[in-house]
Amino acid sequence: MESGDDKLNAQSMKVGALSVPLAFMLCFGLYPLATVIWQLLGNSAAAPMMVGARDIAALGLGAGIQAVLSTALAVAVGLPSAYVLSLHSFRGRRLLFALVIVPFILPTVVTGHALRGLIGSAVPQGLGLVLLGHVFVNIAVVVRFVGSALESLDLRYLTQARSLGASRATSWLTIGWPLVRPAIVRAASLVFVYCFSSLGLLLVLGDRSTRTFESEVLREVSLLLDFRGAAAHTFAQMLVVGAALWLGGRSRLPSAAMSGAESPTRLPIGRGWSAFVVVVGAMYVAPFAWLLEQSIAVDGRFSVDYWVTSWTSDSSLAAIAIKSLGLAACVGVVASTVGALAAIAATDMRLRKWSRVVLAPMLFTSATMGLGMLLSYSRAPLEWDRALVPLVVAQSLLVLPIAYATIVSRMDETDDSMQVVAQSLGASASRAFFTAYGRRLISGALSAAGLCAAIACGEYGAASFLSDFQTPTLSVFLMRQLGRPGEASMAIASVIAISLSAIAMLLLGGFERLSKAAQKVRR
């Protein structure tokens, strides 16, 4: 039995773990946000507020409907994708798993261009195209979260249920569903938040009817100097996003007894699912093919000139890629460490709600966050040398919710009775904790590190504020190309986009391998 002392020990360990993410959020999240809100509300040069509560509500309703539709569609396509990718074995499974994530990683403007280039004018710009873009980008979220839950499902339970006479549907509903439901809810709440606060995709796929609070804040700040309006929209966004995250976090944990498969058993793929895989595969290869075509078709003939010059010129892609890679790795380490510490605390149900503080970066609009970083860290008293640190911190902050969600969902799949058993056998609190959660914690952290590093490669919002001028990040370099007229610009941008995707996929794949290895290690 757990003695009072051990219980106290376990809790103090978790409180200790929680203190780091809390300090991180306070120092790097709350401080810049408070600074910028303070300045927005108190600035004497601001234009008079031009929006009323009714405008804000109308805009929120429009963006809300868009986000709900986007989420429903992303889940509808994402679930079967997750099912087939996680529980079936087929040639190219790993590649497809990595490909699905690429649109999520690329700067959204680039994904938008690839989609527009592919679809042409078949779908007019506006809500329809925005929904399509959002689904395309966010299937990755569903596949990651639900796929991970499915992989931990022990298929033997299903087989047993069916051998006892349950139908396929019944066995899935009673055994599969309770396990994946929390992952679906969690993924859906994240997708909703991303679509509700979308910006880059709208600039390419949207029209004037598809606005979000993000795009409105940017307009108010940069064009109209309506700072109070921007603050009002920022608050409104916090309310909606906060509510979505709260609902997403309320979902009950899966009953651990159902899970526990250490390495997933995969079924051979049937004909129907093969066709589905081909369709999904084509959907994700097509934008790449388009980008590739842009990069090698020069004046209607085939040429690798753009590839050669981009990788070998003075301000070469190679130098920028190496720097970006290092930067991304730092972001992966910082975000997954802080995320893992919050996830440790989250295993204690009383601390869980506090650990969710690390989701807060999703609440802020990117324009306010960028300005906040600029105002807080570019001048006294917290002036920073603008080498690398501010960008690593800012990007880590942005990806922290993903790191946390990834690790927590991995740990939720653990049967925590192991901890009780270990402790009753005399293990110390932390020893018992690691016996139960250690492998999943480390494997989740590695998986999160890869995902965060990959996202950091393509992150543009913070990078456009904090990137080093002389050697920009890959995403900034890419977006600079897209600002230059001429037929060559899209070609060079495509070279960079493909290179960026390849690097991100390597990071993702590498860390995923480590993560799988960590999970299999027996102690």
Next chain:
Amino acid sequence: MKNFLRFIVGMAAVSLLAACGNTATPSAGGDVTIKLLAHESFVVSDKVLAEFKKETGITVEVVTAGDAGTMVAGAVLAAGNPTADVLFGIDNTLMPNALRGDGIFEEYSSPALADVRDDVQQWTETRVVTPIDYADVCVNVDMKWFAQSGLPVPASIDVLTLPEYKNLLVIEDPAASSPGLAFLLAVHARMGADGEAWWSALKNNGVKVAASWSDAYFNDFTGGGGAGKYPMVVSYATSPVAEYVYAAEPKPTAVSTAVVTEGCFRQIEYAGVLRGTEHPAEARKVVDWMVSKKFQDEVATNMFVFPALKTATIPDEFTKFSGVVSRPGVLPTNDIESAIPTLLEQWNRVMTS
């Protein structure tokens, strides 16, 4: 495992402290570093930076902060306690934002102002900014398309509402894009009170509105390399130059886009010393340097704009391929601030009706 956890917590705490404590120490005497706040399109060569450092001992650290509008908004929020010493890249349409309240600039304009072109002197009467470069926002046309169709290339924007030019023009949303806003002002400068009727006619003539310049140019414009369907796009008079410069070797002898030179808006970009800088003397030197011949000689090649300095060298490809705008649209200085919100609202009303 307990040790492992301690290790993780310890490492995280140390790195956090290190990060928090890693604050830049302001340089005491000797060589000074001046922070130059610029928008994301700013380019300067390492060579010119190094020469300036050699001559003056001043290191210029470039700090980019999003697009021009966001950068100015950041400077307004930090007015008096600035995040940098000098700002570059505010344009004539954003100047009212910089002058609100106590303003973001200290009073300083370079003595070199006398050598700056007369037609880019707008706002210099405020004595807080110095013009560095200018560029005209104009309608660009795809010459290949026009040659094939046999349709005459329009000489001015006035004819764009005629039925033969139906469904041929793509513009950018003025509320979301800087060239889009400039074009709105070009129309206002040219047509004044008749502007609203012109926009209404343009809408009925099938004008396409894109949300951003890159979307309009690469996806909708027939000359942008994509599968666009519109042979006319709102872009810059220097866009054909960029097309030539970025073209693959061997360079073409002619470019495929041309510029409609009647109905343009002139964007002038300025530099100024930010109010509250700790190094006003050195900051002024940086502004002087930006309008000096050495800096101005490479402005065109670096940023596809024209130098403000009369004596600056303009590269051959600019004289050869750029549209020559002899009568750019200009709005009276005291008209800009009130005009923009009114025009945006009017445009929105026309386009959604």
